[in-house]
Amino acid sequence: MIYDLLIKGGTLVDPAQKVHAAKDVAFAHGVVAAVGDDLSGADAHEVLDAGGCLVTPGMIDLHVHVFYGVSHFGVEPDPTCLARGATTVVDAGSAGADTFPGFRKFVIEVSATRILAQLNISSQGMLTREIGEFEIPEYADVSKACQMIEQHRDIILGVKVRLTRNSIVSERSGMLPLHRAREAADAAGLPIMVHPQSAWCDSLDDILKVMRGGDILTHCFHGAACGIMDEQGRIRRSVREAMDRGVVFDVGHGAGSFHWGVVEGAMAQGVQPQTISSDLHVYNLHGPVYDLATVVTKFLHLGMPLDEAMAKVTSVPAQVIGMEGKIGTLAVGAWGDAVVFELRDGAFRLADAHGVVRIGKQKLVPVTVVRGGRVYRQGREN
Ligand SMILES: [Zn+2]
Known part of the structure; x- marks a missing residue:
């Protein structure tokens, strides 16, 4: 089978499946088609290297x-x-x-x-x-x-x-x-x-x-x-x-x-x-x-x-909202929505709604967004 998209080399964080591990995720026909320890041998029209990043629903x-x-x-x-x-x-x-x-x-x-x-x-x-x-x-x-x-x-x-x-x-x-x-x-x-x-x-x-x-x-x-x-x-x-x-x-x-x-x-x-x-x-x-x-x-x-x-x-x-299994997970068969995140280390200003600032040591930054099994946006914005 030829997948539409393969995200490889990332750490899959999918609480619905209780998974937090190095996994590849493949998409076909708008849904998650395969999740595995190593799908690098698979054919895919587009391959995304998520090395060093988190992959989430x-x-x-x-x-x-x-x-x-x-x-x-x-x-x-x-x-x-x-x-x-x-x-x-x-x-x-x-x-x-x-x-x-x-x-x-x-x-x-x-x-x-x-x-x-x-x-x-x-x-x-x-x-x-x-x-x-x-x-x-x-x-x-x-x-x-x-x-x-x-x-x-x-x-x-x-x-x-x-x-x-x-x-x-x-x-x-x-x-x-x-x-x-x-x-x-x-x-x-x-x-x-x-x-x-x-x-x-x-x-x-x-x-x-x-x-x-x-x-x-x-x-x-x-x-x-x-x-x-x-x-x-x-x-x-x-x-x-x-x-x-x-x-x-x-x-x-x-x-x-x-x-x-x-x-x-x-x-x-x-x-x-x-x-x-x-x-x-x-x-x-x-x-x-x-x-x-x-x-x-x-x-x-x-x-x-x-x-x-x-x-x-x-x-x-x-x-x-009664949509478990369809969204909010990257289990096989779920709709193909995913995010590749960088979890950056540093010192980040985090203000509440009253202007009070705490300094965070980590920041979650979305770098690639997948919607319906296709890349919607790719690249670091900030
Ligand atoms: Zn509101």
């Missing part, structure tokens, strides 16, 4: 904003996600029921990045800075959301709600959007994804009360009101209970939602995020997020083992 970013040209948060997905190793992304509520068909037709269907979505319970989605998505409570429209989900079930994974009490989210709708999101998600049989910073409630307890196994709490390490810790810096009991019942705690770094003190305090108390996501958007693309690999790099600095950190951007998010 394409990363999955559960929180990005890629409704470019319509949502004020939107970045173009291919240069910012796919080219940097996030082969599958989930847009977290940039579009609502009134704007989703355009998001699908003009962004999702024409991008090389595989894009799935959480539908905002606000029918307008995240359109402008001037009018908050819940400026009027009527934007939180359950029946419109349900109709849109039925038309796009193949790519809508759940219902997103943001609860911040400010002018770009909600000055007057209170906690109503949370309950509307729950209602729409329940009617559709899907989970909710919640952004909780500075919400209209006393504490995160009030939000977690509404959340069940399979729901996603994003921005879990933010430093604002409604965080995962109490006044003494202890992890709230409601957080441990929510984790026990299967609520997914997701990083969603963003421009205001990753606080070194909170994440260090949480990890010291044994609390880890289940998934690592970027919340990549216009206001953090040029720092402090840059890309998903940089967020993973921050967890390496925090002492998380590489294989565990990689699992949180590959096998675990694949499970969360």
Whole structure:
């Protein structure tokens, strides 16, 4: 058999298969065709030497904003996600029921990045800075959301709600959007994804009360009101209970939602995020997020083992969205998405969302990206 692509000489890190070893990976017809200790004798149209590098499944970013040209948060997905190793992304509520068909037709269907979505319970989605998505409570429209989900079930994974009490989210709708999101998600049989910073409630307890196994709490390490810790810096009991019942705690770094003190305090108390996501958007693309690999790099600095950190951007998010076996792994038969990384040593400035800098000793840099069994981008960008 002649493979389309052979990646040889690298160290395969594939947590779904519990593999961390020197392995060659071959692709044919868009999928992983072979994984072996030495495939160098095989015929392939293209051979990539990954000597000295890590080879991983394409990363999955559960929180990005890629409704470019319509949502004020939107970045173009291919240069910012796919080219940097996030082969599958989930847009977290940039579009609502009134704007989703355009998001699908003009962004999702024409991008090389595989894009799935959480539908905002606000029918307008995240359109402008001037009018908050819940400026009027009527934007939180359950029946419109349900109709849109039925038309796009193949790519809508759940219902997103943001609860911040400010002018770009909600000055007057209170906690109503949370309950509307729950209602729409329940009617559709899907989970909710919640952004909780500075919400209209006393504490995160009030939000977690509404959340069940399979729901996603994003921005879990933010430093604002409604965080995962109490006044003494202890992890709230409601957080441990929510984790026990299967609520997914997701990083969603963003421009205001990753606080070194909170994440260090949480990890010291044994609390880890289940998934690592970027919340990549216009206001953090040029720092402090840059890309998903940089967020993973921050967890390496925090002492998380590489294989565990990689699992949180590959096998675990694949499970969360019900696509395990297809994406998030390089097992034979999986879709052919892969990343070749350099793990560089040095001294790297890692800023949180508040400008506090830690110096990391390692940095994960994507050098080659494979999508559907073909090289999408090759070469060192930075
Ligand atoms: Zn977001």
